[in-house]
Amino acid sequence: MAVPITSDLQENISQFEALFSDCADIKKRKVKVGQNLKKECYIAYIEVSVSSMEWKDSAVGKILQTLRELPEDRLASYVAQNVEDISDSQPFATIEDAAQGMLTGDVLFFLEGYDKALKIPDKGYPGRGVYETESEKVIRGSNEGFSESIKLNTALIRKRLRSPHVKVKESFAGKRTHTNVDLVYMKDLIHPGMLEEIEKRLGEFEIDGALDSGIIEQLTEQRTYSPFPQFQTTQRPDRAAMAILEGRIVLLSDNSPVALILPATYNTFIQTSDDYYSRWEIASFTRMLRYLASFLAMTFPGLYLSMTNFHTQILPTDLLLSLAAARQGVPFPAVVEIILMEVAFELLREAGVRLPGANGNTIGIVGGLIIGQAAVDANIVSPIVVIVVALTALCSFAVPNEEFATAFRILKFLFIFLCGYLGFFGFLVGTLGILIHLSHLESFGIPYLSPFVGADLNGYRDERDTFLRLPLGFLRKRPIYTREGARTRLKFKQQDKGKS
Amino acid sequence: MFADNWKISLRQVRRLLILDLFGLSSLMLPGILSSLTGADGLFSLGLGAAGGWVFLWLIQKNLQNAEGDYYHYMKDTAGQIAGDAFMVFYYLYFVTLCGFVLYQVTTLVLTWLLPEGSYFWVSILLLLLAAYGTVRGIEGRARVYEIIFWFLGIPLLLMLFLALREIRTDYWYPLMYSGGGDFSRGTVAVWVFFLPLTAVLFLKPFCRKPEGLAGCGRWALGVAAALNGVIYLILLGVFGRNTLGVLKRPVITLMSMINLPGGFFTRQDVIMTSVWFLALFALMHTGVFQSTLILKELFHETGNRCSMWISLVLAFITGMGFFGNTFLMEVYEIYQKWIVLPGMTGILLILLLAFRIRQSGMKKEGMEREENRE
Numbered sequence: 001m002a003v004p005i006t007s008d009l010q011e012n013i014s015q016f017e018a019l020f021s022d023c024a025d026i027k028k029r030k031v032k033v034g035q036n037l038k039k040e041c042y043i044a045y046i047e048v049s050v051s052s053m054e055w056k057d058s059a060v061g062k063i064l065q066t067l068r069e070l071p072e073d074r075l076a077s078y079v080a081q082n083v084e085d086i087s088d089s090q091p092f093a094t095i096e097d098a099a100q101g102m103l104t105g106d107v108l109f110f111l112e113g114y115d116k117a118l119k120i121p122d123k124g125y126p127g128r129g130v131y132e133t134e135s136e137k138v139i140r141g142s143n144e145g146f147s148e149s150i151k152l153n154t155a156l157i158r159k160r161l162r163s164p165h166v167k168v169k170e171s172f173a174g175k176r177t178h179t180n181v182d183l184v185y186m187k188d189l190i191h192p193g194m195l196e197e198i199e200k201r202l203g204e205f206e207i208d209g210a211l212d213s214g215i216i217e218q219l220t221e222q223r224t225y226s227p228f229p230q231f232q233t234t235q236r237p238d239r240a241a242m243a244i245l246e247g248r249i250v251l252l253s254d255n256s257p258v259a260l261i262l263p264a265t266y267n268t269f270i271q272t273s274d275d276y277y278s279r280w281e282i283a284s285f286t287r288m289l290r291y292l293a294s295f296l297a298m299t300f301p302g303l304y305l306s307m308t309n310f311h312t313q314i315l316p317t318d319l320l321l322s323l324a325a326a327r328q329g330v331p332f333p334a335v336v337e338i339i340l341m342e343v344a345f346e347l348l349r350e351a352g353v354r355l356p357g358a359n360g361n362t363i364g365i366v367g368g369l370i371i372g373q374a375a376v377d378a379n380i381v382s383p384i385v386v387i388v389v390a391l392t393a394l395c396s397f398a399v400p401n402e403e404f405a406t407a408f409r410i411l412k413f414l415f416i417f418l419c420g421y422l423g424f425f426g427f428l429v430g431t432l433g434i435l436i437h438l439s440h441l442e443s444f445g446i447p448y449l450s451p452f453v454g455a456d457l458n459g460y461r462d463e464r465d466t467f468l469r470l471p472l473g474f475l476r477k478r479p480i481y482t483r484e485g486a487r488t489r490l491k492f493k494q495q496d497k498g499k500s
Numbered sequence: 501m502f503a504d505n506w507k508i509s510l511r512q513v514r515r516l517l518i519l520d521l522f523g524l525s526s527l528m529l530p531g532i533l534s535s536l537t538g539a540d541g542l543f544s545l546g547l548g549a550a551g552g553w554v555f556l557w558l559i560q561k562n563l564q565n566a567e568g569d570y571y572h573y574m575k576d577t578a579g580q581i582a583g584d585a586f587m588v589f590y591y592l593y594f595v596t597l598c599g600f601v602l603y604q605v606t607t608l609v610l611t612w613l614l615p616e617g618s619y620f621w622v623s624i625l626l627l628l629l630a631a632y633g634t635v636r637g638i639e640g641r642a643r644v645y646e647i648i649f650w651f652l653g654i655p656l657l658l659m660l661f662l663a664l665r666e667i668r669t670d671y672w673y674p675l676m677y678s679g680g681g682d683f684s685r686g687t688v689a690v691w692v693f694f695l696p697l698t699a700v701l702f703l704k705p706f707c708r709k710p711e712g713l714a715g716c717g718r719w720a721l722g723v724a725a726a727l728n729g730v731i732y733l734i735l736l737g738v739f740g741r742n743t744l745g746v747l748k749r750p751v752i753t754l755m756s757m758i759n760l761p762g763g764f765f766t767r768q769d770v771i772m773t774s775v776w777f778l779a780l781f782a783l784m785h786t787g788v789f790q791s792t793l794i795l796k797e798l799f800h801e802t803g804n805r806c807s808m809w810i811s812l813v814l815a816f817i818t819g820m821g822f823f824g825n826t827f828l829m830e831v832y833e834i835y836q837k838w839i840v841l842p843g844m845t846g847i848l849l850i851l852l853l854a855f856r857i858r859q860s861g862m863k864k865e866g867m868e869r870e871e872n873r874e
Contacts, residue, residue: 310613311613314766314770314771316764422614423614424613424770424771428778429626436629436633436644439639439647440636447639456708
């Protein structure tokens with residue numbers, strides 16, 4: 001049961017200290033206030049989250065200074081009338097709520113004769129600040145990345161979208177971690193049903209700790225067993241801002257530099273920020289490359305197996321002979337060869353990720369050059385298999401979203417198995433199976449394969465931003481995610497401009 | 501949810517129907533037409549397509565009369581017993597069609613893609629895939645074929661274009677040479693291959709704009725007939741009447757003969773088999789889906805998937821029956837020509853007639869009531 005805060009400071013202190021007994025990191029102080037220093041106040045904070053209590057400069061310091069200049073009988077009324085209203089300060093009526101307030105990294109303030117506790121903002125928990133993104137690199141455009149602080153992340157989005165229509169809805173996840181979760185959206189663009197849906201899903205679970213947005217993602221997605229992610233992830237504030245401008249919702253979680261964007265489709269995973277910053281020709285070309293890469297990342301080793309093991313008649317004789325010559329002396333069947341190399345590659349990748357920066361790079365060189373060459377020299381694998389595996393890896397790296405690329409990496413093994421045993425028929429069965437799966441997969445009511453399917457819902461306009469990214473002048477309407485009636489995003493003041 | 505995507509669009513219907521009509525007809529018709537009518541096959545094709553057009557007109561008239569779905573329209577118009585009997589007739593058509601196409605697609609796989617494979621296991625795998633597609637309803641199915649449509653269409657058109665240089669135009673003659681009996685048999689065969697248009701009748705509750713369904717059917721019929729015409733002319737021009745008549749799947753044989761510029765791929769038959777594999781799978785999937793739907797209506801099934809499994813088992817048994825059994829193939833041909841074609845057309849005519857009678861009866865009743873009131 002929640003303990004109410006009373007006007008009796010001693011009572012409040014004893015309740016608060018009982019709650020935070022054996023917490024050496026929590027600093028608690030009693031300070032005398034009033035003209036005659038006859039009244040007491042009590043402040044509590046987490047050691048590193050407050051700026052070394054530089055009283056003069058901090059908000060709490062200034063408040064204490066003012067309170068020392070006021071007569072004792074006016075202190076409570078002054079705090080109630082003036083301090084409660086200062087930026088980000090928040091009054092609490094119970095000890096438990098006050099404790100939660102302090103745990104967000106701010107200072108908690110109790111005053112004798114005042115029946116509330118106040119949270120007074122300070123510098124908060126230590127964080128990394130704004131750094132360059134490590135993934136989703138772009139050639140053109142901002143390189144700012146999200147950090148672990150949710151406040152900083154919302155500010156980075158707000159910096160790009162200076163509109164009062166941008167709303168930030170706060171909620172909490174994790175019974176013990178009490179993690180801030182913010183839903184950032186453009187009020188006049190989102191479909192109301194979408195906001196209700198994500199709020200409903202967020203309220204459907206209770207977990208002890210939500211330490212990263214990945215936990216929230218897994219608990220709120222509908223098809224848990226699908227290898228394809230149903231939320232788009234990004235570490236780039238400009239990507240998040242772009243999504244908000246399309247009427248999508250960005251979900252930020254405290255302590256996570258990865259934002260979730262909903263709804264997500266196959267097409268949105270293939271798009272990158274600089275698709276819109278670069279000219280349409282190069283943007284379209286690279287996008288087509290990425291589509292091809294996503295397909296080959298999953299099917300290339302399988303196709304190689306079906307061509308060399310089952311349907312050799314497809315290939316010209318010279319090529320076939322050189323393939324056969326390359327395989328001479330290799331003791332394993334081609335399927336085993338491919339699986340060996342793919343597993344070795346995945347191991348190298350995993351080792352490269354886990355090792356610190358410079359060592360990670362070394363692993364790449366050791367794995368790629370030395371082990372690959374040694375395996376070929378020892379006749380364990382043929383050089384062509386090394387090429388196939390390397391090309392497949394390149395394709396998976398060309399997919400801009402790591403989570404999305406992972407789906408293809410996993411499905412690649414299914415294709416190896418199917419094509420290894422059934423040849424091109426296995427490839428067709430696998431492709432059809434995945435197409436059927438993707439065709440009924442939805443992310444918040446939007447078909448995953450949209451706008452390749454159901455494009456009629458938005459007058460076939462969304463197809464202008466798929467394989468090809470048409471010139472910006474043609475992309476006058478927002479995609480299907482936006483509510484109807486708010487889909488115009490570009491208008492030319494002079495007629496016919498942008499068409500030529 | 502909010503994207504209003506639980507109903508299929510007319511583009512999806514159009515593409516689905518084109519694949520349904522194109523796959524089996526382009527694979528089998530050239531051989532049949534060539535042996536029956538030779539160069540006159542093109543006229544048979546045209547007349548057969550006209551038959552399909554008439555059939556579609558009957559479908560359109562009935563769809564216009566139906567207020568709800570087709571099953572309830574049949575019951576309301578012809579009575580409960582006749583309605584159920586018609587549904588059983590349709591069920592048998594779709595389930596046997598599914599079995600027949602299963603046989604065709606499995607044979608295609610075993611001939612061109614997996615010569616050492618097992619008929620039994622390939623059939624099972626294909627049916628399981630169809631079951632997976634059916635479980636998620638028509639939207640998923642329609643989306644699959646909406647996506648793959650151009651992936652199949654573009655290579656096919658390209659290959660047909662490349663095949664033009666192999667044609668010997670003297671093989672297109674003599675014209676008007678075949679006998680009346682053979683010509684009419686060829687025409688009926690073409691008509692039979694366009695009967696999957698029946699699926700249009702059952703699509704009304706699933707379509708976002710049901711008033712455009714007949715138009716989609718016409719579009720699909722036109723495209724399928726045109727493609728068949730082009731393929732027939734090319735095949736006839738490349739192989740000649742006699743060879744074409746004995747080839748089992750001449751269009752795929754043709755694909756193996758076309759040389760791509762650049763010469764990276766020496767033979768394209770394996771890759772191009774995927775066009776027919778996917779088109780046949782689409783038709784088989786239609787068979788499974790429609791028969792499941794009909795059985796569900798007949799047994800008022802809501803939750804479980806008994807209807808689907810029953811249909812799949814029956815299709816599997818039918819498909820297994822066709823394997824190496826020429827007698828059953830002949831029976832199926834007779835069933836299609838002498839029972840299904842007249843039966844389907846008859847049902848549509850009966851329903852139109854019954855609807856007219858019912859309407860005039862209601863008009864009469866209304867007038868009498870008004871007279872009594874006066």
